[in-house]
Amino acid sequence: MYDVGMTVFNGLAWAMATFLVAAGLTLIFGILHILNFAHGGFFMIGAYVSYTVMIALGGALPLWLYLIGAMVAGVVVGLLGWAVDMLVFRRLRDVDDAYSLIATYALLLLCGGVVQLIWGLNYLGVMPPPVLNSVIFLGDMFMPTYTIFIILCGVLVYVGLELFIAKSQTGRLIRVVAADPWMAQLLGLNVKRIYLFTVILSFALAGLAGGLLMPNQSLSPELGGIFLLQAFGVIILGGMGSIRGAFLAAIVLGLIESFGVYFFPQYPGIFFLLALAIILLIKPEGIMGREQTA
Amino acid sequence: MDSIEPILSIRGLDAFYGGSRIIQNASLSIRPGEKVALLGRNGAGKSTLMKSLLNAGPRVVGDIHFDGKDISALATDARSRMGLVLVPEDRRIYSNITVAENIELGRHAARAGAAVSSDEVYDLFPLLAPLRQRAGYQLSGGQQQIVAVARGLMGAPRLLLLDEPVEGLAPVVVDEMVQHIARICETRELALLIAEQNLSFARRCTDRVVLIDSGRIVFDETWEVFDANPELKERHLAV
Numbered sequence A: 001m002y003d004v005g006m007t008v009f010n011g012l013a014w015a016m017a018t019f020l021v022a023a024g025l026t027l028i029f030g031i032l033h034i035l036n037f038a039h040g041g042f043f044m045i046g047a048y049v050s051y052t053v054m055i056a057l058g059g060a061l062p063l064w065l066y067l068i069g070a071m072v073a074g075v076v077v078g079l080l081g082w083a084v085d086m087l088v089f090r091r092l093r094d095v096d097d098a099y100s101l102i103a104t105y106a107l108l109l110l111c112g113g114v115v116q117l118i119w120g121l122n123y124l125g126v127m128p129p130p131v132l133n134s135v136i137f138l139g140d141m142f143m144p145t146y147t148i149f150i151i152l153c154g155v156l157v158y159v160g161l162e163l164f165i166a167k168s169q170t171g172r173l174i175r176v177v178a179a180d181p182w183m184a185q186l187l188g189l190n191v192k193r194i195y196l197f198t199v200i201l202s203f204a205l206a207g208l209a210g211g212l213l214m215p216n217q218s219l220s221p222e223l224g225g226i227f228l229l230q231a232f233g234v235i236i237l238g239g240m241g242s243i244r245g246a247f248l249a250a251i252v253l254g255l256i257e258s259f260g261v262y263f264f265p266q267y268p269g270i271f272f273l274l275a276l277a278i279i280l281l282i283k284p285e286g287i288m289g290r291e292q293t294a
Numbered sequence B: 001m002d003s004i005e006p007i008l009s010i011r012g013l014d015a016f017y018g019g020s021r022i023i024q025n026a027s028l029s030i031r032p033g034e035k036v037a038l039l040g041r042n043g044a045g046k047s048t049l050m051k052s053l054l055n056a057g058p059r060v061v062g063d064i065h066f067d068g069k070d071i072s073a074l075a076t077d078a079r080s081r082m083g084l085v086l087v088p089e090d091r092r093i094y095s096n097i098t099v100a101e102n103i104e105l106g107r108h109a110a111r112a113g114a115a116v117s118s119d120e121v122y123d124l125f126p127l128l129a130p131l132r133q134r135a136g137y138q139l140s141g142g143q144q145q146i147v148a149v150a151r152g153l154m155g156a157p158r159l160l161l162l163d164e165p166v167e168g169l170a171p172v173v174v175d176e177m178v179q180h181i182a183r184i185c186e187t188r189e190l191a192l193l194i195a196e197q198n199l200s201f202a203r204r205c206t207d208r209v210v211l212i213d214s215g216r217i218v219f220d221e222t223w224e225v226f227d228a229n230p231e232l233k234e235r236h237l238a239v
Helices: A002-032 A039-056 A063-087 A097-119 A145-167 A169-179 A181-186 A191-213 A223-238 A243-263 A271-282 B046-053 B076-081 B099-109 B118-124 B126-131 B141-154 B171-187 B199-205 B223-228 B231-237
Strands: A135-138 A141-144 B008-017 B020-030 B035-039 B059-066 B084-087 B159-163 B191-196 B208-213 B216-222
Touching (some): A002 A141, A002 A223, A002 A243, A039 A063, A039 A097, A039 A191, A097 A223, A169 A181, A181 A191, A181 B076, A223 A271, B008 B046, B020 B216, B035 B046, B046 B084, B046 B191, B076 B099, B099 B118, B099 B126, B118 B126, B118 B141, B118 B171, B141 B159, B171 B191, B216 B231
Parallel strands (some): B035 B191
16 A cells, blocks of 8 residues: 555656646647747746745745745746747747747757856755655655645646636636637737737746746756656647646656556656557547647 | 718728739728628628728738728727727637627727627627527527627627628528618617628618629629619629
């Protein structure tokens, strides 16, 4: 029982950390149909920003200051999203997909370069706040509080996004614009502004994810790529653009990865890719491919 | 010359899709409250002309004034919010939300102080009341068309552009649409431009005819003059 419980717990940890990164990625794809390769780069900038905030405040911080650091990262990266929409995404709306791939890949490289310029090549890191730096024992299981916290954050972000898209006035307009932007503008909706809002939200989620996941990570300019790969796997399996799909896919892939590593500890990181390939062979449109949430 | 300011006036308008010029040197003006039919064969440029007025598709060169203002630099949504409202040919009802929500969306185009109450719209289209909670994808073609027109009206249009509003509808439904449009014109102060291939429908809804052929406006007169020149029909409308 101990092993199964711990393996599930580890799977959920993988799942929710990945979902935190994937949420903004799938949102922007669902609404603007832009596959944003730079998402991992902005996630990384979020992590570095929150690192800087925490160091400036003195290192080992209470929980609430750590949360404020993550929020600051969300706001800063959200503002970068505003700039990126104005300067880049707006020009990609009526051109071939290949251009957006090239443009967002260039942005990813730019993020790496900016991080090197500002923070250098050395590995950086801070500890989680003391409250999150302990372990809870449940029978035989020991669960790091930081991991529990990340799982909670993933669930909260998921529920919040779902509610926002389904219930709020802005969320409704976002769905309308996603379904038919041409008609939306004829109805007098300012489609540009709704796109801008979506981009800012997506980037802010990337920044927030960076801030939340930063403790326990070694910060280096390669950080962007690692999570991006997992996040792409999750949104592809979830059905591109679906928030619910990404959430479910993250759990499925997280559990498969975690059980894979339990049985074959010498091959970490392989099982989620294998599972992704196999599931897509059977169901190429992904889990929620037919019904786009966003 | 009439002293009333036109609500819409275009001069020397060209519209392009890619490299091909679909509309050539079009000039047209519509006065407040006027009902105009835009007739032409399939592919003559009726839809393209309507979309050009809203900057909603083709690349447009030329002069467009609406309500006395030059709108040629305005985005589509800004033009809609001035009261220039297009109900497109393919209706474009949002399928995953209800009829009531679809109609409510039209309100975004309404100018401040010009809002139409939804009661007013449901009064105009009694058929809609029982459909309110139905999802967009559950509607018949005729119902979709009525929802599309009702949604357009929510934007308090000063010029309502209807692109083939009875295309593909049964004759009974076409008759209903004639009555709807008559009711709209009685109760609301608006000008109307209807693109049509259905001559009898267009005749019953409008008092002026504009013929378009291969992207050029070739005739712009009353129905009486149109009827007095039967060769027009042969030359510009016969398939």
